[in-house]
Amino acid sequence: xxxxxxxxxxxxxxxxxxxxxxxxxxxxxxxxxxxxxxxxxxxxxxxxxxxxxxxxxxxxxxxxxxxxxxxxxxxxxxxxxxxxxxxxxxxxxxxxxxxxxxxxxxxxxxxx
Amino acid sequence: xxxxxxxxxxxxxxxxxxxxxxxxxxxxxxxxxxxxxxxxxxxxxxxxxxxxxxxxxxxxxxxxxxxxxxxxxxxxxxxxxxxxxxxxxxxxxxxxxxxxxxxxxxxxxxxxxx
Numbered sequence: 001x002x003x004x005x006x007x008x009x010x011x012x013x014x015x016x017x018x019x020x021x022x023x024x025x026x027x028x029x030x031x032x033x034x035x036x037x038x039x040x041x042x043x044x045x046x047x048x049x050x051x052x053x054x055x056x057x058x059x060x061x062x063x064x065x066x067x068x069x070x071x072x073x074x075x076x077x078x079x080x081x082x083x084x085x086x087x088x089x090x091x092x093x094x095x096x097x098x099x100x101x102x103x104x105x106x107x108x109x110x111x112x
Numbered sequence: 113x114x115x116x117x118x119x120x121x122x123x124x125x126x127x128x129x130x131x132x133x134x135x136x137x138x139x140x141x142x143x144x145x146x147x148x149x150x151x152x153x154x155x156x157x158x159x160x161x162x163x164x165x166x167x168x169x170x171x172x173x174x175x176x177x178x179x180x181x182x183x184x185x186x187x188x189x190x191x192x193x194x195x196x197x198x199x200x201x202x203x204x205x206x207x208x209x210x211x212x213x214x215x216x217x218x219x220x221x222x223x224x225x226x
Contacts, residue, residue, distance in 0.1 A: 002155070030212060041202060041217035042156070087156060091212040098144060098163075099171070100212050104155035 001025055003090045005103035012078045012110050020106045022088030023070040031064050031071040032089040032100055035082075042087060045073075075108070083110045114139035118203045118218030125225050131176075131190040133221050135203030138184065143205040145186040146215065147178055150200040162186060163209075198225045 003024040010018050022031060030049050034042040046057070048064035048071060056062065059076040075082055085107045089100035118135045125131060137143050147159040158171045160178035168178050175194060179187045186203055203218040 032212065032215075034215075041219050042215075044214045044216075047212075047214065089156075089212070089215075098206070098208065098210060098212050099146075099158060099161055100215070101158065102148075102156035104153065 002101055003088055003103040005086075005088055005106050007106060008104070009107040010109070012108065014080060014110055014112055015077050018075045018078060018108060020073040020075075020086050020088075020108070021070060022072070022090070022103055023068070024090050024092065026069065026090075026092040028064075028066065028069055028071075028090050029093050030091045031062075032091070033062055033071075033073050034087045034089065034102075035084045036087065036105070037084040045086075078108075078110045080110050080112065083108055114205075114216065116203065116205055116216055116218045118221055120221060121219065122222045123224070125193050125223065127195055127225055128192045131188070131193050131197070131223070133188040133201055133203075133223075135186040135188075135218055136184055137186075137205045140184070140205070140207060142183060143207060144209070145180060146204040146206070147186065147188050148202040148204060148217075150202060150220075151198070156202070160188070193223075193225045195225050198223055 003022050006021045032047050033045040036042040062073045064071045085105040087102045087105045089102045115138045145162045148156045162168050162180045176190050201221045204215040206213045206215050
């Protein structure tokens with residue numbers, strides 16, 4: 001079942017923060033985050049494997065609340081290069097192993 | 113290093129015509145291969161995946177089919193296209209076995225069915 005992402009779209013000014021949420025109705029084994037710039041292929045950001053795990057690189061980080069079956073992506077002090085559509089992909093315990101089900105995406109626009 | 117190639121990049125096809133999209137991966141052996149479709153407002157929808165030559169699994173019923181004639185070649189086909197087949201098709205590969213790992217996507221093929 002497709003995870004639900006919120007918000008669907010967000011507009012920021014450079015330097016502002018944003019949070020993108022991803023929730024599932026199923027118990028999750030892992031959550032994956034990707035960013036896709038317009039007209040390009042999605043690019044991997046990070047995988048979260050354990051409940052409570054938090055990861056990050058640069059000023060983008062994420063958390064995984066296994067009990068709540070949700071993950072959040074945090075973008076701090078956003079830059080113009082952060083613009084794009086962010087997808088979460090989830091892998092649940094009952095689904096086909098190794099396959100991700102992606103949400104519909106959150107479109108992030110960072111303005112100068 | 114590993115690379116993934118996908119072609120054609122863009123195509124416009126009439127309803128009822130056949131389709132063939134090709135994807136090849138270089139620099140790795142026995143990858144997991146995937147076809148995703150991206151339609152407006154629907155995100156990335158998994159269509160097919162393959163863990164080896166001749167092994168194809170379908171995630172959604174449709175008039176598309178996939179084949180893997182060689183270890184690093186993945187082909188998406190249709191005998192007769194429908195209007196609803198329009199979209200952005202992405203091939204991807206992963207090195208992981210068992211659980212999901214990092215996906216590496218091709219540049220995509222944008223299909224418009226008229």
